[in-house]
Amino acid sequence: MEINGLEFRPAGYAYLLDKLGLAADMPHWHTSFVSSSGAHRSIVKNGAIEDMYPVRYWPGEKVGDHLEFALKYDGVNLGLLARIFDNVSREDLTEYIKSKPTGKYARRIWFFYEFLMGKQLPVDDITSGNYVDALESKEYYAVQNGDKSPRYRIVNNLLGPKTFCPVVRLTEKLSKLDSSDLRKRCEDIVTAYPPELLRRALSYLYNKETKSSFEIEHIKPSASRTEKFITSLELAEKEDFCEKERLIELQNRIVDPRFKDNDYRENQNYVGQTVAYQKAIIHFICPKPDDLPGLMEGLIDSHKRMKAGNVSPVIHAAAIAYGFVFLHPFEDGNGRIHRILIHNILSLQEMVPSGLMFPVSAVILKNPADYDASLESFSRPLLQLIDYRLDEIGQMTVENDTAIWYRYMDMTAQAEALYEFIIKTMEEELVEELSFLANYDNTKKAIQDIIDMPDRLIDLFIQLCLQNNGSLSARKRSAHFDFLTDEELAAMEQAVKDGYNRLD
Structure with a gap:
């Protein structure tokens, strides 16, 4: 594509999807482009990020190089990887992995291929070197006791098996x-x-x-x-x-x-x-x-x-x-x-x-x-x-x-x-519920100090007052509390208002 006279070529997942004719797919949170000139810049659209990288970032034309670029800059998307692996040449993948036998991105791509596809590539097991995590712990949530896969010297710290494996990014939020x-x-x-x-x-x-x-x-x-x-x-x-x-x-x-x-x-x-x-x-x-x-x-x-x-x-x-x-x-x-x-x-x-x-x-x-x-x-x-x-x-x-x-x-x-x-x-x-009950208890005790009446009637009085902004309507008084004196009623209404100071 071209923007303001500058040419932008898709890279990483975007390049591979285009190359393999896999246009229809779930949108990914990050898309990469490499420009013919200019500095690195980012655009945020509807919560997704488009990164424009300078020409020196261009990985080349090989599938393996764009897979490495994708893991580096676009992040891990198991669905996209599975779709790409299903359509890419096994020979191209094998050649790339053998060219970088100890590289952490090559090992991850190798691991993800065999994890997602359930098939082995014709690559010999690694016999030495440090283990690396399948998911970078500073970028993703992962299990903390992942099992070691000695074939690739990868720690499988994914959140699930291949039959259901969600990914959650460790975003700033x-x-x-x-x-x-x-x-x-x-x-x-x-x-x-x-x-x-x-x-x-x-x-x-x-x-x-x-x-x-x-x-x-x-x-x-x-x-x-x-x-x-x-x-x-x-x-x-x-x-x-x-x-x-x-x-x-x-x-x-x-x-x-x-x-x-x-x-x-x-x-x-x-x-x-x-x-x-x-x-x-x-x-x-x-x-x-x-x-x-x-x-x-x-x-x-x-x-x-x-x-x-x-x-x-x-x-x-x-x-x-x-x-x-x-x-x-x-x-x-x-x-x-x-x-x-x-x-x-x-x-x-x-x-x-x-x-x-x-x-x-x-x-x-x-x-x-x-x-x-x-x-x-x-x-x-x-x-x-x-x-x-x-x-x-x-x-x-x-x-x-x-x-x-x-x-x-x-x-x-x-x-x-x-x-x-x-x-x-x-x-x-939670605070609202606990505060309500605490206020209820205080109000109930204050009413009991004014008149000793059954708990059922105290609860009803508080409920009716709360429904009427702290006061008991004349109709409700006549129906339920006609035994109260005016002084008792005024004091009890004030107790409700004091207990629930949000009321006028």
């Missing part, structure tokens, strides 16, 4: 968020309140999370479904749900009994809305049913790998919970399970102090645009890559191979979003 000890911040919040209040707060938080999770999907559950969801949240603090049988049990507990599944779905699912007769707007297309068992097995193995590999709890929760909802393994309940998995993993990784839970769904409900953006950063570009048809009753058939795009997701955007939700949950929702 995530680096800042991760540097603050979230558990310590949470403990500092809760230690300001007495243990008895915290025990009571837990019941409120379970109810709030349950109500919010259903409300996100515009569902009004029955009392029994609400109780079953609360039970699932309680179990999420103690048990690991990320096993096939446990996920099916969980789905059975939280959906309408008529829509229980006894295995992963066997139909082609999609998320959309009907706008006219036989016309629908498609928002998200799920993996093919035939691809689902392998993807879900990979997701579960990835969870186990991150759990054992001391991966940051929020990164772990984002990769598995968002991965689950993108795979959409059940006919119903996927979104609610996705949010329960967030709680499950944060508890298993001991980020949440024992006996407490984060009402993350309440924050999501208050920030729907941010939540939708975290889903659409994957779902929207994916739509452009899937060939599908709908029949007259809305049954979908996907006509091209799509598994690779679900298998190797870059989940950086989802991790950033979840971090934001968790911080807001801790510093806003």
Whole structure:
């Protein structure tokens, strides 16, 4: 291409995709060009970076050199690598690796090829030299006890197996968020309140999370479904749900009994809305049913790998919970399970102090645009890559191979979003609930000092006053508190206003 008279040639992934005729693919966060002259400069477009490098950066015309350039400057994208490896000459790759037998980028390319393709190149094992990580720890989240692959002298510190292996970049935003000890911040919040209040707060938080999770999907559950969801949240603090049988049990507990599944779905699912007769707007297309068992097995193995590999709890929760909802393994309940998995993993990784839970769904409900953006950063570009048809009753058939795009997701955007939700949950929702209960206790004691009446009536009085900006309406007084004198009523209303000083 040409800009202001300067010629720019694609390099790295962009060069290889163009050379191999692989135009249609998931967008990558970084694209490289080399200019005919001029200095290095960067352009940010819709969150993606385009880097223009001086001519001295040009790697040449060989596939191996552009793969090395890609790993150096564009970063690791397992989906793009798999697509490129599937279309490139094995001879060209072998020649490149043999020309740089100890080079760290050549070894990584060699490792990634055999990891992703499941085939060996005709290259002899390396017998000496230092080990290098498959992912640079200063640029990516990775497992901390990766297994050594002596063939390439590479430490496999990837977040998952080849059947499901997400990548999360250590962006500036995530680096800042991760540097603050979230558990310590949470403990500092809760230690300001007495243990008895915290025990009571837990019941409120379970109810709030349950109500919010259903409300996100515009569902009004029955009392029994609400109780079953609360039970699932309680179990999420103690048990690991990320096993096939446990996920099916969980789905059975939280959906309408008529829509229980006894295995992963066997139909082609999609998320959309009907706008006219036989016309629908498609928002998200799920993996093919035939691809689902392998993807879900990979997701579960990835969870186990991150759990054992001391991966940051929020990164772990984002990769598995968002991965689950993108795979959409059940006919119903996927979104609610996705949010329960967030709680499950944060508890298993001991980020949440024992006996407490984060009402993350309440924050999501208050920030729907941010939540939708975290889903659409994957779902929207994916739509452009899937060939599908709908029949007259809305049954979908996907006509091209799509598994690779679900298998190797870059989940950086989802991790950033979840971090934001968790911080807001801790510093806003959690503090709000605990403060409300503490104020409630103080107000209740102040009212008891004015008049000794049953707890039920004190609770009702506070509730009615809070609904009316600190005052009891004449109608409510007549219906419930006609025994109060004017002096008692005025003093009790003042107690409510003092207890909740946000009221006028």
